Amino acid sequence: MDNILELKDLHVSFDTFSGEVQAVRGVNLELKKGETLAIVGESGSGKSVTSKTIMGLIPKPPGKIKNGEILFEGKDLLKFSNKEMQRVRGKEISMIFQDPMTALNPTMKVGKQIMEGLIKHQNMSKSDAKKRAIELLELVGIPNPDARVDQYPHEFSGGMRQRVVIAIALACNPKVLIADEPTTALDVTIQAQILDLMKDLQDKTGTAIVLITHDLGVVANLAQKVAVMYGGKVVETGTVDEIFYNPKHPYTWGLLSSMPKLHDHSNKLLAIPGSPPDLSDPPKGCPFAARCPHAMKVCVDHMPGYFELSETQKSACWLVDERAPKVNPPETIGVRGE
């Protein structure tokens, strides 16, 4: 099996005052070794919950995993005990969080925070761990690592902190790195630095990356495969080229055409009307039907299955069915390059 990580029919819910919120409703994903998979979606689409579930970071209660499997190298992580999960976390799978300002412990030296995982997971001696920590800081492009290793997080700027967070995540050579909106809290020029760094590191270490983001620009920059999530479901998956140049799901069309292009002079953005569905009472059929300009009667009551469009591309949309009327994507879709 060459899938290092595989999600099968994952369902995650949360109990709230206003009833059960079904945040993830049957997600299937595959991640191969050394590959970058981007999960794209808006807030409430279930992308962050999916990533936290993989890491075993869903608080239970109120959260509960109702169904599904998370296969890491063929073993189901959901069946792991807390102790076993602790061994996986940080060593085999690690995570980069959105906000570098809160992801580091302010009262602990940066070097110590990197060493923690090394000492715990790899039984390194203190001095070896420190050597490795300095190496890691150098690897993530922090100048003068010998001195920086003994500094506290507040002495680092936002971009530098995110580098430290990445260094901690990479400390034990994890096989899978989950990056939850790694650049959202950063400025554009810093974001460019971090994206560059992540690409560079992946070339060097061969870690598989799950990138959670809402920014299609970041996806185009970093990912090889894309899964588009909406209303707790994956509505379309494929390679970046398939998703950006030949998308089949109207939601993907909407996402792509609601972003302005720098070289584009057209006057109006193609906005998706309305708001995302309320997942405490999810729609019976396709979650996007209520906002879809091409919705058919079948969409309202029947959730479409996955239509395999190519070896890599799958779309959950009735429009792909041969009985559906032919609909052309918006003009801006499929234009390559300039």
Added chain:
Amino acid sequence: MMKMPNNDITNDMFLPADIDTTQSEKISRQSLSFWKDARKRLAKNKGAMISLVIIIFIVIISLIGPHMNNYGAYKQNLHLVNLPAKIPVLEKISFLPFNGTEHGVDIYEQRHIKQNFWFGTDDLGRDLWTRTWKGTQISLLIAVIAALADLVIGVAYGGISAYYGKHVDNVMQRIVEVLSGIPNLVLIILLILVLQPGLLTITIAIVSTGWISMSRIVRGQMLRLKSEEYVYASQTLGASNSRIIFKHLVPNTSGQIIINTMFSVPSAIFFEAFLSFIGLGIRDPQASLGSLINRAYGVFQIHPSQVLFPSIVICLLLICFNILGDGLRDAFDPKLRK
């Protein structure tokens, strides 16, 4: 093109559906104002509701209790000293302490007493039922005074300090620091040098310092709210100071104010009981829960029932106010839960 194998799906379902895209703007949930929402949440909290009922019950009985017999709170009768509790019907239930026996001996029979003293009598032959509820009245009065001091002085002080800021804030906060630096007990002892120990002295002590924590909370809240965007929005619309204070700042602090009042009530009740217990508060012949416990404590090993009833009442009051306060906090600020 492909076909989804599913017999339920018929060709005519692939006609465009009439979906009103404005539908997704609809809000299906019932509209709830902040207060209604809080009330609903509070009503769901069983502990808080039970506490509320007990508090109301204690309030009612403390008002009518002293009038349910005609022994009077101050009437001494040396023939009737140190009687255990006896209640006509409940005396048949063996595990309740209402059968007029002490150490296995029926004192009423032994001393040929025909009347029933529901909570027994003290070492001067005064009816403890009447005295307990008189004492409860004092505790509740203290509760009301503490709440009023919080609401009037605390809210106004904190509000003014935060809203006018700068030098006003500076001076007012230094005053608070000085006040809170003086231990309450020292203040009371100094007051007693000038005044008689009694209700007035306790009131002065509570009124002079009890509002400090409230003023701090209100100040903190207002400082935070002052830089909220909706306050800015109101300013850019040209709102006057009074409009901002009464339409925006006060309503958004009200939850915190109520919660804090609820928590300051039991501590004031306890403070009074404590002062009366060590002899700095209510003096004989007036009764307070603290002074009753103090008096009974001397004969605790011989006549345990004399300590029992005032202790139960004070415990119930403290526990119920605390649970109610907790419930109110959850109701007003569900974010603090979790």
Added chain:
Amino acid sequence: MSNKEKLLEVKNLKKHFPVGRNLSLKAVDGVDFDIYKGEILGLVGESGCGKSTTGRTIIRLYNATDGSVKFANKEITGKKSKKELKELNRRMQMIFQDPYASLNPRMTVKDIIAEGIDIHGLAKSSKERNERVYELLETVGLNREHANRYPHEFSGGQRQRIGIARALAVEPDFIIADEPISALDVSIQAQVVNLLQELQQEHGLTYLFIAHDLSMVKHISDRVGVMYLGNMAELAPSDELYDNPLHPYTQALLSAIPVPDPEIERTRERIILEGDVPSPIDPPSGCRFRTRCPMAMEICAIVRPKWHEAREGHWVACHLHNEEANETKED
């Protein structure tokens, strides 16, 4: 553009916040620009560059430390009479960044939108007030059933539209939109941007559109100003700025934006800036950008570059594009 009427003139605007003893945070440190009637001026920059402070100082949420702001040819900084302020508050409005923090959670949508109507006495009866609120709700794509609900019942995009309706209630001429879309999802961003554009055309509004997302700013604005560390780096018509950026910072910013197009992303050469933005408490001497500028020269550390019109309508503050500076270099 030059024959158009100026609605807002900002000259050498400064806003310093005191921090501790003798120190001040120079959030805005000498900014000049004009906004013409009926145009959308975009203001971009990274966090801490002073773009939001500029907006808030113009609308008098902060008192300007120095400089002048003229609105419709009248000076609006400094002490003003109550009447003048009221007039100003009616003609100039603001849309805020955070749709969750910009609406009072204890008020109904109706009261939120009607706040301006109440303050300025724009409705004679409660019936007129209601009608006006319903009309505004429909203008921003909501309906009258929403009027009696509370903000927490709405999604981010809907809340932002309520904020827009509140600003429109007093029928302003000029709206400052302070990062109105940065807290929203992509598909909702487009809704709000389209709405703002429609409103501008229908009501002949003028906007100052503040954001950090250069592609969105470029899309909506007629002209774009780029700020860096309290200073204006470059200001030009949006196509000109994109096709022909003069300031090295603008060039870096443009090249740093990831484009939703994998093919471009694969082949693109980026100018990656080293390091982070310096602290505005102790900014670098001379040109603020020199510490990260790939083309910094000696003069950049000594002389603050002049804000000048390098081409028609294209303003820049950079020694590379200053005639005099270039001459000295060639010598």
